[in-house]
Amino acid sequence: MDLIAFLKENDMLLFFLFTSFFALLFIKLTFSKTIKNLPPSPPTLPIIGNLHQIGDKPHISITNFAKEYGPLMSLRLGSQLLVVASSPETAMEILKFQDRSFSSRFVPSTFRQSSILPYSLIWSDCDQTWRTLRTVCRTELFSPKAMETHSRVREEKISDMLEFLRNKQGEVVDIGELVFTTLFNTLSCIIFGQDFIDLKDEHETHGGLKDSLENILEYGGKPDFGDFFPMFQRLDLQGIKKGGLKQIKIVFSFWEHMIKERRSQIGSSAWSSDQANTLLDRLIEQGFSDVQINQLATELYVAGTDTTTSTVGWAIAELLKHKEALSKVESEVMKKEMNFDKITESQLSELPYLHACIKETLRIHPTGPFLLPHRAQETCEVMGYTVPKDAQVFVNIWAISRDPKIWDDPLSFKPERFLGSKVDFRGQNFEFTPFGAGRRMCPGLPLGVKSVELILASLIRGFDWVLPNGDDPSQLDMNDKFGVTLQKEKPMKIIFKPKQQSLVA
Ligand code: HEM
Numbered sequence: 001m002d003l004i005a006f007l008k009e010n011d012m013l014l015f016f017l018f019t020s021f022f023a024l025l026f027i028k029l030t031f032s033k034t035i036k037n038l039p040p041s042p043p044t045l046p047i048i049g050n051l052h053q054i055g056d057k058p059h060i061s062i063t064n065f066a067k068e069y070g071p072l073m074s075l076r077l078g079s080q081l082l083v084v085a086s087s088p089e090t091a092m093e094i095l096k097f098q099d100r101s102f103s104s105r106f107v108p109s110t111f112r113q114s115s116i117l118p119y120s121l122i123w124s125d126c127d128q129t130w131r132t133l134r135t136v137c138r139t140e141l142f143s144p145k146a147m148e149t150h151s152r153v154r155e156e157k158i159s160d161m162l163e164f165l166r167n168k169q170g171e172v173v174d175i176g177e178l179v180f181t182t183l184f185n186t187l188s189c190i191i192f193g194q195d196f197i198d199l200k201d202e203h204e205t206h207g208g209l210k211d212s213l214e215n216i217l218e219y220g221g222k223p224d225f226g227d228f229f230p231m232f233q234r235l236d237l238q239g240i241k242k243g244g245l246k247q248i249k250i251v252f253s254f255w256e257h258m259i260k261e262r263r264s265q266i267g268s269s270a271w272s273s274d275q276a277n278t279l280l281d282r283l284i285e286q287g288f289s290d291v292q293i294n295q296l297a298t299e300l301y302v303a304g305t306d307t308t309t310s311t312v313g314w315a316i317a318e319l320l321k322h323k324e325a326l327s328k329v330e331s332e333v334m335k336k337e338m339n340f341d342k343i344t345e346s347q348l349s350e351l352p353y354l355h356a357c358i359k360e361t362l363r364i365h366p367t368g369p370f371l372l373p374h375r376a377q378e379t380c381e382v383m384g385y386t387v388p389k390d391a392q393v394f395v396n397i398w399a400i401s402r403d404p405k406i407w408d409d410p411l412s413f414k415p416e417r418f419l420g421s422k423v424d425f426r427g428q429n430f431e432f433t434p435f436g437a438g439r440r441m442c443p444g445l446p447l448g449v450k451s452v453e454l455i456l457a458s459l460i461r462g463f464d465w466v467l468p469n470g471d472d473p474s475q476l477d478m479n480d481k482f483g484v485t486l487q488k489e490k491p492m493k494i495i496f497k498p499k500q501q502s503l504v505a
Contacts, residue, residue, distance in 0.1 A: 039083055039385040040069040041076070049076025051228060057482055059369040062086075063399040072383050074391075078228025083376070083387050086396040088406065088430035091437070093382050094374065094395055095430070099438040100126075101380045106373035106392040109226055109233065110219040110244030119295040122303060122372065126439060133296060134443055140282050141190065141300075142446045150190050151345045157186040158454055159342060162462050164199045165496045172468045175316060175492050179455060180309045184210065186451070187304055191297050192258055193278040212250045213301055219244035220302075221483035251301075252294040259290050300444075306485045307367040308448045312455050313492045314365040315358060318413045320465060320473040325415055329353050333461045343457045345450060351457060356415035358452055362425060362434035364413060367485040369398035371436045397433055398486070406431045463496040 042065055044050055054077070055061050062084055066073055071087030085094050094102045104125040111123045118124070121133040140146055161182045165173065178199070185195040196209055224240045226233035236242055259280065265271055266284050276282055283293050319326040332353045333343065348354075374393040379386060387393070402410045408417070423429045426445070427437035435442035442448070459465070467473055479489040 035081075035386060035388050037384075037386045038081070039072040039074040039382075039387070041074045042069060044076045047078070048228075049078060051077050057480075059396070059398040059480075059482060059486065062370075062394070062396060063402070066396060066399055072385055077392075079230065080228050081388065081391040082394060083382075083391045084370075084394045084396050085382075086399040087403070088400060090383060091395045091397070091400060091433065092430040094393060095427075095433070095436065095438040095440075098380055098382065101377050102374045102393055103439050104375040104377045105440075106375040108220055108373070109224045109236070109241045110216070110222070113241065113245050113248070115245070116248065116291065116295050119292045120299065121296060122299050125377070136283070136286070136296075137300075137443050140279050142443055144446075147446050147450065153189045154186050154451065154454060155342065155344060157182050157189070158458050160185075160199055161455070162342075162458055165459075165463060166498055168496065169498065170495060172493050172495055175459075175494050176309055176313045176488075177491075179312045180210070180305055182455070183305045183308050183451060184213075184301065187301055191279045191300065192255055193280070196254070209251065209254050212247045213298075213305070215247040216244060216251065216298070216302055217306055217484045219247065248298060251298050255297065256290070256294070259284075259293055263290075303442075304444050304447065306487075307444075308451050310367050310485050310487050311358070311361060311365070311448070311452050313488050315361040315452065315456055316459070316465065316492055316494070317476055317478060317488060318361055318364070319357065319460075320467070321476050321478070322413050323473070325357060325413065326460075328415075329357055330460055333457050343454065343461055345454060348450070348453045348457065351453070352419065353415060354453060354457055354460075356418040358449070358456070359418045359423075359425065359432075360413055360415040363401045363407070363432060364411075365480070365486060366397050366401060366434040368434075368436075369482070369486050370394035370396055371433075372440070374440065395433070395436075400431055401434075403431075459496070461499070463498055466495040466497060468493055468495060 042050055042053065045052065053061060053065075054075075062075070063086065065075065066084060066086035071085065071090045073084055073086070075082045075084065085091050105123050107117065107123045111117065111120065118129065121130060121137070124130040124133075141150075161178060164178065181197050181199055184197055185199075188194060188196045219240055222238070222240055225237050226235070226241075262280055263284050266276075266281065273285065276285055279297075280293065283296070288296075319329065329351075332351050335350075337347075337350070371394070374395070376387050376389055376391045376393060379389045381387075400406065404410050423432050425432055425434050427433060427435065427441045430437065435445045435448075467476070477490050481487045481489040
């Protein structure tokens with residue numbers, strides 16, 4: 001988001017266009033109606049507003065602004081108005097009391113594609129399409145009954161992961177890659193009834209499916225000039241819209257033939273509804289079109305894999321860095337009552353310290369530091385200020401979960417703070433909303449949490465974790481990288497040494 005860096009990186013044509021439209025834009029902004037009573041804002045430059053002050057770590061720069069300009073502030077990103085809520089009270093206004101008015105999305109250009117936007121769960125406004133998709137997801141994927149039905153698939157995929165690690169004795173493993181593949185295959189089995197990526201095939205990645213999904217996320221996280229200056233939107237100067245659509249189409253093409261094949265089986269007289277055992281079957285039976293199925297599957301992969309992988313990676317890093325916490329969670333999962341070979345989902349409720357570690361990880365490293373961008377559907381009053389229609393709205397959960405007024409010693413990893421505490425991430429405690437709250441809250445929470453718990457418990461139970469080159473875990477680099485999700489900047493690479501059964505307490 002650093003305009004200067006942006007201009008340096010792009011060619012002269014862009015610069016020429018920028019300067020030619022400069023005067024026109026200046027006139028437009030100068031004579032446009034000024035909105036009174038906006039939330040406080042840092043001083044802005046003409047045309048670019050605060051763009052030059054955002055940098056490549058917006059969660060940090062915007063949090064620093066909030067310290068000066070308060071829990072509800074506004075920033076100008078070019079001609080786009082951004083309103084940021086940075087306290088539990090302002091978050092509650094946006095996500096609870098005025099949830100209806102703020103439940104629309106600000107859609108980044110990668111996803112603002114007329115051919116797919118009408119079918120989107122993540123980027124649609126809360127219209128009938130969105131309601132239907134949320135209902136399908138709840139019924140078929142995330143309800144207690146659906147979660148129970150799919151528990152065997154999740155356990156199987158994690159067994160594959162553990163088997164893979166046992167065969168990798170002494171070798172350095174990028175745990176992010178491995179967890180990503182495991183989650184990807186879990187979702188693939190639930191949606192399409194088959195794996196798409198071979199765990200051993202670390203580099204081939206099923207002809208690029210994984211790469212294409214990662215590219216979609218990459219395009220989605222790129223700051224787009226057209227978002228800040230909508231008059232340039234149609235030109236797609238950085239090629240973000242075009243590039244994003246190309247990747248989305250590549251992803252669709254991977255399973256298109258499966259949809260066709262299944263559709264013809266389901267249409268035949270030999271088909272009986274008892275045979276429907278994947279999400280694909282259910283969607284076809286319920287009359288979903290190919291493009292609707294393509295879009296929903298892609299969004300489930302995009303929303304479900306990176307978020308969960310990143311949470312596991314951060315939890316591993318924090319536990320390695322905090323030996324005491326690791327040994328406490330280790331003695332919990334090494335209890336005699338736990339099945340040594342395979343921890344099952346039914347055993348997870350017996351691991352309160354592990355749950356506390358996961359909450360603490362999500363507090364310090366929320367995968368979406370601003371949630372996904374919301375948009376004001378109409379002009380609203382919040383805390384006595386005016387938030388105009390179509391303003392982009394961020395809830396800065398990164399700032400809230402590091403606020404010393406709310407959390408004791410907020411920068412330290414202390415899972416104990418959650419033991420015996422009623423504070424939970426289910427959208428009722430506005431000081432801690434890593435999954436959001438209100439109608440746009442993450443529908444995948446049950447799957448995300450179960451997966452993180454089961455993967456971590458299994459990795460702790462099965463292996464000792466050692467850093468390559470004898471690196472000291474207390475010195476682990478915890479820098480983050482801002483994108484669609486807040487990732488660890490350096491991938492988490494570990495040697496997994498199988499534990500001996502005799503260690504069981
Ligand atoms: C640890 C794991 C996860 C975290 C931390 C997480 C977090 C979030 C957050 C912060 C949002 C935005 C809420 C808002 O804008 O108010 C969200 C939305 C969403 N998440 Fe998750 N998520 C996780 C796992 C998953 C999984 C496993 C899936 C599905 C397979 C999923 C599917 C979605 C979808 C579809 C949305 C958009 C909902 C809407 O706009 O109505 N998430 N998630």
